[in-house]
Amino acid sequence: xxxxxxxxxxxxxxxxxxxxxxxxxxxxxxxxxxxxxxxxxxxxxxxxxxxxxxxxxxxxxxxxxxxxxxxxxxxxxxxxxxxxxxxxxxxxxxxxxxxxxxxxxxxxxxxxxxxxxxxxxxxxxxxxxxxxxxxxxxxxxxx
Amino acid sequence: xxxxxxxxxxxxxxxxxxxxxxxxxxxxxxxxxxxxxxxxxxxxxxxxxxxxxxxxxxxxxxxxxxxxxxxxxxxxxxxxxxxxxxxxxxxxxxxxxxxxxxxxxxxxxxxxxxxxxxxxxxxxxxxxxxxxxxxxxxxxxxxxxxxxxxxxxxxxxxxxxxxxxxxxxxxxxxxxxxxxxxxxxxxxxxxxxxxxxxxxxxxxxxxxxxxxxxxxxxxxxxxxxxxxxxxxxxxxxxxxxxxxxxxxxxxxxxxxxxxxxxxxxxxxxxxxxxxxxxxxxxxxxxxxxxxxxxxxxxxxxxxxxxxxxxxxxxxxxxxxxxxxxxxxxxxxxxxxxxxxxxxxxxxxxxxxxxxxxxxxxxxxxxxxxxxxxxxxxxxxxxxxxxxxxxxxxxxxxxxxxxxxxxxxxxxxxxxxxxxxxxxxxxxxxxxxxxxxxxxxxxxx
Numbered sequence: 001x002x003x004x005x006x007x008x009x010x011x012x013x014x015x016x017x018x019x020x021x022x023x024x025x026x027x028x029x030x031x032x033x034x035x036x037x038x039x040x041x042x043x044x045x046x047x048x049x050x051x052x053x054x055x056x057x058x059x060x061x062x063x064x065x066x067x068x069x070x071x072x073x074x075x076x077x078x079x080x081x082x083x084x085x086x087x088x089x090x091x092x093x094x095x096x097x098x099x100x101x102x103x104x105x106x107x108x109x110x111x112x113x114x115x116x117x118x119x120x121x122x123x124x125x126x127x128x129x130x131x132x133x134x135x136x137x138x139x140x141x142x143x
Numbered sequence: 144x145x146x147x148x149x150x151x152x153x154x155x156x157x158x159x160x161x162x163x164x165x166x167x168x169x170x171x172x173x174x175x176x177x178x179x180x181x182x183x184x185x186x187x188x189x190x191x192x193x194x195x196x197x198x199x200x201x202x203x204x205x206x207x208x209x210x211x212x213x214x215x216x217x218x219x220x221x222x223x224x225x226x227x228x229x230x231x232x233x234x235x236x237x238x239x240x241x242x243x244x245x246x247x248x249x250x251x252x253x254x255x256x257x258x259x260x261x262x263x264x265x266x267x268x269x270x271x272x273x274x275x276x277x278x279x280x281x282x283x284x285x286x287x288x289x290x291x292x293x294x295x296x297x298x299x300x301x302x303x304x305x306x307x308x309x310x311x312x313x314x315x316x317x318x319x320x321x322x323x324x325x326x327x328x329x330x331x332x333x334x335x336x337x338x339x340x341x342x343x344x345x346x347x348x349x350x351x352x353x354x355x356x357x358x359x360x361x362x363x364x365x366x367x368x369x370x371x372x373x374x375x376x377x378x379x380x381x382x383x384x385x386x387x388x389x390x391x392x393x394x395x396x397x398x399x400x401x402x403x404x405x406x407x408x409x410x411x412x413x414x415x416x417x418x419x420x421x422x423x424x425x426x427x428x429x430x431x432x433x434x435x436x437x438x439x440x441x442x443x444x445x446x447x448x449x450x451x452x453x454x455x456x457x458x459x460x461x462x463x464x465x466x467x468x469x470x471x472x473x474x475x476x477x478x479x480x481x482x483x484x485x486x487x488x489x490x491x492x493x494x495x496x497x498x499x500x501x502x503x504x505x506x507x508x509x510x511x512x513x514x515x516x517x518x519x520x521x522x523x524x525x526x527x528x529x530x531x532x533x534x535x536x537x538x539x540x541x542x543x544x545x546x547x548x549x550x551x552x553x554x555x556x557x558x559x560x561x562x563x564x565x566x567x568x569x570x571x572x573x574x575x576x577x578x579x580x581x582x583x584x585x586x587x
Contacts, residue, residue, distance in 0.1 A: 005209065005211065006205040006206050006208070006209050006211060006214070007205065008205065008208070008257065008286065008287035008288055010286065010325070010503070010504070010505050011325070011326075011327075011395075011503070011554060013505060014503045014505065014550065015547060015550055015551060015554070018545075018546065018547035018550055019547040021547075022546065022547050029505060031288075031289060031505035031506065031507075032286075032287060032288055032289075032505065033209055033287060033288030033289055034289065035289075038289075057205050057226060058205075058224075058226045058433075058434060059205060059206070059226065062214070062218070062223060087433070
């Protein structure tokens with residue numbers, strides 16, 4: 001789990017870590033303002049089941065598109081389930097086309113701020129390969 | 144270019160705020176920041192014209208904060224929008240045009256950023272003649288990223304030295320952000336201790352006009368006790384008379400209903416009014432959803448002014464009596480100052496030893512053993528104190544375990560409380576305000 005490079009919020013990361021741990025995942029939480037380079041390096045090192053990027057500062061679309069390009073350009077990460085969620089734009093209106101853009105960029109799911117996201121996130125987790133014990137989740141949560 | 148070239152003589156943020164307070168006004172301030180210069184100017188103009196005693200704010204965008212000026216250039220070129228004003232990327236003439244005839248002794252402007260590597264920001268401030276800003280080596284480092292604390296201390300030393308050396312007719316003012324930290328779930332004594340320590344850090348490097356911050360938390364009584372302790376510690380410890388307190392309206396998960404948001408802002412004003420605090424950073428009704436518009440900011444400033452009239456901005460009360468928060472904050476500050484005669488080094492050592500430990504802060508230099516939670520009465524308490532020197536003062540009740548759902552409930556406590564509460568009648572508000580002022584109350 002980690003934040004995007006420009007995002008300093010961390011409560012989203014603290015909560016998601018506890019949430020995923022209680023579901024039995026082992027979480028490596030990289031914290032806020034994680035550079036693309038560091039995230040890629042850590043993901044290559046850990047080989048996570050899932051990469052979670054959380055962003056609430058309004059730059060999630062820009063940061064996310066750049067970041068997913070970096071991740072997908074690595075052979076060993078091109079198929080790793082990677083999701084992004086949070087408050088992704090600065091206007092507070094639905095993202096619309098930008099969701100498609102993020103999905104096209106290589107994200108497996110986009111969870112823009114909304115009431116149903118908790119449920120959708122649960123459903124998404126169910127589609128992941130069976131968890132093994134101590135399987136690390138590398139989540140990049142952008143605060 | 145020196146600051147004299149563009150900074151009108153006589154701008155003195157600290158003196159202005161204290162004068163306004165002496166004249167019976169609570170100074171209110173937005174968190175406003177826009178990427179486009181015309182919009183930034185419009186925002187400052189609207190702030191100045193608002194029906195309230197205001198000072199101006201230029202909040203920087205987060206790319207500038209982390210020093211990614213390439214991303215700023217791309218965003219400006221592509222018109223993708225920025226979440227603040229990129230002061231290091233617009234040239235000095237552009238920023239001078241934003242401030243023209245606006246930035247005056249009666250309307251000082253403060254730049255807000257949040258950077259642990261702020262050299263490029265301080266350089267830009269010097270170029271445009273803005274002499275009020277905020278931050279701090281701890282408060283702009285631990286909550287916001289990965290910069291090592293020792294590096295942040297060095298960066299801030301360099302920047303503060305530059306700031307005080309400006310050959311300007313205006314006196315530089317620095318506010319510490321130490322009373323906000325993670326925004327929520329940090330028991331008040333640590334907020335008070337860090338904001339005082341950062342103010343001491345600024346003063347030790349020659350800053351003579353400072354403000355200390357405190358972010359509204361979950362309990363009115365507790366906040367009033369905390370700010371009382373903060374004011375007393377400042378009077379006892381700061382080597383300057385030119386200090387004031389800035390209260391931040393709640394920084395955590397904000398109410399979504401307009402009446403709830405207004406009432407929460409009202410409580411922040413009440414904390415300021417009851418403690419004689421001089422300045423308030425407002426939040427808007429839109430805050431829970433997105434970056435607020437100029438109009439929404441003006442509405443929040445005027446709402447705060449209305450609340451200030453309701454509660455009355457009385458004389459500064461006498462020094463607060465001994466309290467649990469005072470005792471804890473004093474213990475933390477003394478332990479840190481005893482580590483080294485240099486405040487910057489002492490702060491680095493304090494985090495290494497875990498003498499300061501910010502709850503839920505993920506920064507690699509934070510011990511990360513401390514935990515806070517909200518008790519049945521709405522007060523913030525320690526669930527874990529880690530290695531902080533509070534063992535004689537705090538009994539951490541064994542068995543309070545922080546879970547995801549518990550954390551979520553605590554994070555949403557204020558939103559829920561203010562979104563569901565029925566508005567109280569003004570008369571009742573006044574009564575409970577008076578009770579709160581005299582009641583104080585001790586934690587634990």
